[in-house]
Amino acid sequence: MANPFAIHTSSENGLSIISLDGFVDAHTAPQFENAIQSEIDAGRNRILVNCEKLNYISSAGLGVFMSFIEEVREQGGDIKICGLVPKVKHTFEILGFQDIFDMLDDQPSAIERFAAS
Amino acid sequence: MANPFAIHTSSENGLSIISLDGFVDAHTAPQFENAIQSEIDAGRNRILVNCEKLNYISSAGLGVFMSFIEEVREQGGDIKICGLVPKVKHTFEILGFQDIFDMLDDQPSAIERFAAS
Amino acid sequence: MAAIERKFILHVPSSTESLALIREFVTSVGRLATLDDGEIGKLELAVDEACANVIEHAYGHDATKEVIVRAVFDDQTLRISVIDTGLGFDPTSAQSKSVEELVRQRKSGGLGIRLIKTLMDEVQYEIVPGQKNELHMTKKIRKE
Amino acid sequence: MAAIERKFILHVPSSTESLALIREFVTSVGRLATLDDGEIGKLELAVDEACANVIEHAYGHDATKEVIVRAVFDDQTLRISVIDTGLGFDPTSAQSKSVEELVRQRKSGGLGIRLIKTLMDEVQYEIVPGQKNELHMTKKIRKE
Numbered sequence: 001m002a003n004p005f006a007i008h009t010s011s012e013n014g015l016s017i018i019s020l021d022g023f024v025d026a027h028t029a030p031q032f033e034n035a036i037q038s039e040i041d042a043g044r045n046r047i048l049v050n051c052e053k054l055n056y057i058s059s060a061g062l063g064v065f066m067s068f069i070e071e072v073r074e075q076g077g078d079i080k081i082c083g084l085v086p087k088v089k090h091t092f093e094i095l096g097f098q099d100i101f102d103m104l105d106d107q108p109s110a111i112e113r114f115a116a117s
Numbered sequence: 118m119a120n121p122f123a124i125h126t127s128s129e130n131g132l133s134i135i136s137l138d139g140f141v142d143a144h145t146a147p148q149f150e151n152a153i154q155s156e157i158d159a160g161r162n163r164i165l166v167n168c169e170k171l172n173y174i175s176s177a178g179l180g181v182f183m184s185f186i187e188e189v190r191e192q193g194g195d196i197k198i199c200g201l202v203p204k205v206k207h208t209f210e211i212l213g214f215q216d217i218f219d220m221l222d223d224q225p226s227a228i229e230r231f232a233a234s
Numbered sequence: 235m236a237a238i239e240r241k242f243i244l245h246v247p248s249s250t251e252s253l254a255l256i257r258e259f260v261t262s263v264g265r266l267a268t269l270d271d272g273e274i275g276k277l278e279l280a281v282d283e284a285c286a287n288v289i290e291h292a293y294g295h296d297a298t299k300e301v302i303v304r305a306v307f308d309d310q311t312l313r314i315s316v317i318d319t320g321l322g323f324d325p326t327s328a329q330s331k332s333v334e335e336l337v338r339q340r341k342s343g344g345l346g347i348r349l350i351k352t353l354m355d356e357v358q359y360e361i362v363p364g365q366k367n368e369l370h371m372t373k374k375i376r377k378e
Numbered sequence: 379m380a381a382i383e384r385k386f387i388l389h390v391p392s393s394t395e396s397l398a399l400i401r402e403f404v405t406s407v408g409r410l411a412t413l414d415d416g417e418i419g420k421l422e423l424a425v426d427e428a429c430a431n432v433i434e435h436a437y438g439h440d441a442t443k444e445v446i447v448r449a450v451f452d453d454q455t456l457r458i459s460v461i462d463t464g465l466g467f468d469p470t471s472a473q474s475k476s477v478e479e480l481v482r483q484r485k486s487g488g489l490g491i492r493l494i495k496t497l498m499d500e501v502q503y504e505i506v507p508g509q510k511n512e513l514h515m516t517k518k519i520r521k522e
């Protein structure tokens with residue numbers, strides 16, 4: 001297919017940065033879920049999902065954000081989203097995710113936002 | 118589709134340069150045929166086909182090269198080919214087109230070859 | 235003069251692995267139907283959601299089963315149907331919960347049908363459980 | 379343990395406009411079958427040539443007719459068939475001319491069947507004119 005999927009986890013300024021590359025659909029969402037779960041299991045609950053290279057997301061991917069956010073916030077952490085390309089941002093916005101999640105333009109602004117909270 | 122088709126004709130050093138962009142298949146080959154025919158009709162028979170941006174060719178496109186080459190050479194002109202990406206070059210080579218056509222790496226070398234002939 | 239109808243049909247194994255191929259098919263058909271990129275994006279997502287539901291719910295991830303996507307368009311309307319011969323369900327009983335509610339319940343699902351209804355101009359289920367279930371979706375082709 | 383067979387079928391209008399969609403389909407199936415890029419390129423070209431022949435020769439550019447591409451693979455072999463219900467022809471009578479000869483005769487055609495035979499591991503026509511004509515092509519899946 002045109003857009004294979006890759007996921008990359010790193011850390012910066014005490015944040016876990018999960019970068020998504022390609023498409024997140026019902027086929028690849030479980031890998032994304034595992035990546036977030038691993039961070040939470042390791043006690044890292046300040047999570048930034050960098051979507052600069054994400055070119056497609058379906059509800060299976062949105063569901064991953066949805067299912068973890070309460071748990072993470074209860075622990076005093078957060079999941080923030082940065083770098084959404086317009087097409088993908090549109091999918092988040094159809095369902096009103098902008099009312100629930102911080103969505104930042106790029107990684108530096110997202111890191112700043114985390115630092116300020 | 119992933120690769121729409123575009124064709125661009127210019128002239129340089131007394132050559133007609135026809136640049137192909139995208140795919141040449143049975144659907145788009147007639148446009149390529151018309152582009153070469155126009156040059157010949159206008160008495161321009163030194164033709165360089167720049168394939169740097171060509172990412173696919175089927176026999177319909179190869180047939181265009183094949184059908185004009187005799188006429189053009191009779192008139193003392195030539196059709197040369199430059200900039201083939203490996204995948205497309207392979208298609209030309211399966212049928213032995215390298216024995217019939219000059220295939221150059223890039224436009225400057227092709228222009229030089231024309232100048233030398 | 236009536237415009238010619240053009241019909242495209244795709245059969246694929248009922249596996250999430252097929253979704254990327256389905257999306258490419260839908261994108262290409264949308265382009266042939268002269269939809270703009272925004273509308274193609276909506277179509278792609280709606281059909282992905284519909285097929286993912288069939289793969290997961292109608293067939294329970296049985297890759298020996300087949301998902302069928304059928305697209306027909308003229309110069310005014312693109313009609314696209316997702317067809318299965320699986321379990322079926324009562325679409326009137328599937329109430330949509332708000333995202334806020336789903337978040338509170340820590341759900342990872344429940345967004346698909348709502349997305350489909352939001353993205354397409356018309357949506358209609360035709361269910362005969364175990365025999366043939368069809369989800370018909372329509373998108374108007376707006377001419378510039 | 380026998381590997382599961384996976385089947386993909388595409389129906390499109392018999393128009394050269396459909397060729398790009400057909401190539402995308404074939405490329406995606408080839409990738410799912412784990413062919414490498416070189417083999418996928420050959421498959422793409424062979425199926426394009428086969429379908430272009432159906433569109434031009436079997437149906438004479440009648441876009442109300444339908445071209446069918448059917449692909450089945452397991453972990454060893456990808457079999458792909460192009461199916462039409464058009465004119466048919468006698469594939470044994472179509473002699474291949476050399477490119478040199480075609481050039482001398484200023485032909486723009488005559489390369490398709492030769493390409494198909496060069497690109498695929500096995501090629502077989504099954505012709506019942508006006509009823510069902512099938513071109514079966516096989517590619518072995520080489521494991522690294």
Ligand SMILES: Nc1ncnc2c1ncn2[C@@H]1O[C@H](COP(=O)(O)OP(=O)(O)O)[C@@H](O)[C@H]1O
Pocket residue numbers: 059287288291292321322323328342343344345346347348
């Ligand atoms: N094609 C289908 N076949 C059977 N059941 C379905 C189908 N589509 C949806 N459903 C049922 O409707 C529910 C809601 O679907 P949806 O809104 O897409 O959310 P999700 O699929 O994430 O649960 C599903 O959980 C399932 O029970």
Ligand SMILES: Nc1ncnc2c1ncn2[C@@H]1O[C@H](COP(=O)(O)OP(=O)(O)O)[C@@H](O)[C@H]1O
Pocket residue numbers: 176431432435436465466467472486487488489490491492
């Ligand atoms: N599917 C088909 N149906 C009918 N005739 C065909 C078909 N495929 C090939 N032919 C015949 O065989 C000839 C050679 O085909 P081919 O080698 O592909 O070259 P081309 O299509 O460029 O003429 C065609 O000109 C046509 O007469």
